[in-house]
Amino acid sequence: MSEYYEILGVPRDADEGQIKKAYRKLAMQYHPDRNNGSGEAEERFKEISEAYEVLKDPKSRARYDQYGKEGVKGAGQGPFQGFDLHDAIEIFMRDFGGGGAGFEEVFGGGRRRSRGARSRKGETIRIRLSLTLSEVVHGARKKLRVKRLEPCSRCSATGSAEGTAPTPCGTCAGSGQERVAQRSVFGQFVALTTCRTCNGEGTVIQDPCRTCHGEGRARADAELEVEVPAGVTGENYITLRGQGNAGPRGGPAGDVMVLLEVEEDPRFIREGNHLLVDVPVTFAQAALGAEVSLPTVDGETQVEVPAGIQSGEALRIRGQGIPDLNGRGRGDLIARIRVWTPERLSSEQEQLFRELQDLEEPAPASGDRAEEFRDRRGFWSRIKEAFTA
Ligand SMILES: [Zn+2]
Ligand SMILES: [Zn+2]
Structure with missing residues (x-):
């Protein structure tokens, strides 16, 4: 149970300040860009960032103290299933960076996944799902109707009208990135950040698709299935990865977050x-x-x-x-x-x-x-x- 505490090397009753301090120290030590891209350092960096993210928030820390990692994972498919280096770096820069966008390039020099694709990720859709006590006891497979944005079929999600194509962005000459000065705990850097004209895509649309107006996605009704395990409470949620809104112009889809509610049973x-x-x-x-x-x-x-x-x-x-x-x-x-x-x-x-x-x-x-x-x-x-x- 004390795993996250051990990872950060803090006692179980550490206060927020101690947790933050311990994380900062370890993050400086294991940040991938201070370790020549060592895989081991990356793993450690992910571990400490995950531990920090859970323990710094009193709510998730309380759940972790009571239920361990399961408690902060939702119904087995929670927020940390897809915890990756990008998330770790975002957490670090959110709390210790100088503010603003495009931090990962401070360290990474663009070897991580493209900022453009990331920023074009579709939104997460939250829906509520009501369960009876019997469904909680037995578990249930439920159907969900969602209104979501799906890739536009008219323009094959490109956003450009038939017979036209996007043109390279004039601001960034198609690179999707601009140079800006950034401040971080490591000092001042000239960082590459996402181009604000094209939002990192490197291209702009001259003649938008008539159906989606250049978005590359359009409204649709979808029916999803969700497997609810037995024993859930109204505090659990289930994440359906990649089932949310399609990203603009072919960007990756967001998630669907199913927030569970358990109906009152007056007998119990x-x-x-x-x-x-x-x-x-x-x-x-x-x-x-x-x-x-x-x-x-x-x-x-x-x-x-x-x-x-x-x-x-x-x-x-x-x-x-x-x-x-x-x-x-x-x-x-x-x-x-x-x-x-x-x-x-x-x-x-x-x-x-x-x-x-x-x-x-x-x-x-x-x-x-x-x-x-x-x-x-x-x-x-x-x-x-x-x-x-
Ligand atoms: Zn379209
Ligand atoms: Zn641009």
Whole structure:
């Protein structure tokens, strides 16, 4: 669990300042352009940048502390699946660069993927997907309708009208790059940055396509499928890589981010992978013991209520909760016993209760038995504490 902390060489209780300082120091050491493009240094640089990116944000750090890497990966397909050198460098320059665009060329001299293609990447589309509790328990394959931009078929995504072609950009002479002075932690550099006239494409469109007006992409309806693993919560999301908007003029497509929502099921309270359910029993059932039925996600089950159970005590039905997202078993169904007091008595019932009253001992208010009673009542809060710990 302490992997990210070890990578940065900071204690688990390090504050933001320590994390930032540790990362900065390591980044200076392993930045690929200080290591003659050594693959090992690149790997280390990616590692420390990923660790830094997770730990510097209190929210993702809390998820990481609780669930480890799975917690910051969404539903197994989260933000770091495609974490690459470019992302690492962007993180570094975002927090330690001088501000502005085109930083990677400060170090890279253009050997990384072209800035033009990057800037033409299509947008990520966010959509919400609502799930029932049963779908959470079993996992589900769901269809999604999305409106997105797809490559324009009229101009084959070039953006140019039929029979015409884009011409080289006059500002950058087709290179897609301009020279500007940049400041970074390593000092002042003359950096190559993306040409603002052509946005790094190196070409400009003289006669735009009538359908897409030079964008090279057009609106379309699409149906996507998403596989939702069992055990998700409303905090998870699923990334469908390359299923978002097409980039302009043949640029790579963005992603679809599926934000999950779990519908309330009035029968249950969810605590992590456990499900809590209230089970009403009568005085007689509580005193004598009984077999009662209680709801499960898919139907019902029977539970043996032991004689002498107190109102508020809980029974645990193992393995009837929600499967763990990471395959570590399944949660429990916790039945909280609620002794139900009759609100209207028939004369016969009243008669019997009066006879019972004459026979029964008073409820303990002090002494050992009262202590025991309080202890048993506390069981429920201890369970809740255990869940939230
Ligand atoms: Zn077109
Ligand atoms: Zn240009």
